[in-house]
Amino acid sequence: MLSTEKITKAFRAICEEAEKLQRQDxxxxxxxxxxxxxSIAKHQNDIRDSANGSCTAHAKEQR
Structure with missing residues (x-):
């Protein structure tokens, strides 16, 4: 399994390459x-860098 640091670098690289392509015609x-x-790569990177349990985007609905 890859370390969090390596995964973070991979998502940053994906963002950089996609942004380069986006600037082209x-x-x-x-x-x-x-x-x-x-958007997906940035979200994954943000989730990995956040404190455990701080993301409420995927929390179950409270009834």
């Missing part, structure tokens, strides 16, 4: 896909 659909990739 691309169709709207491609740019939207790249935007999704960047």
């Amino acid at each position: 691309a169709t709207g659909q491609l740019k939207a896909g790249l935007s999704t990739i960047i």
Whole structure:
């Protein structure tokens, strides 16, 4: 299993490469896909760097 540090670096690299592609001349659909990739990679990176239990985005609904 990869260490958190290596995974964090991998997500940063994904963001950097996707942002480079996004700046190039691309169709709207491609740019939207790249935007999704960047969003997912940033979210995963933010989750890994946050304190345990601090993310409430996926918490079960309280009834």
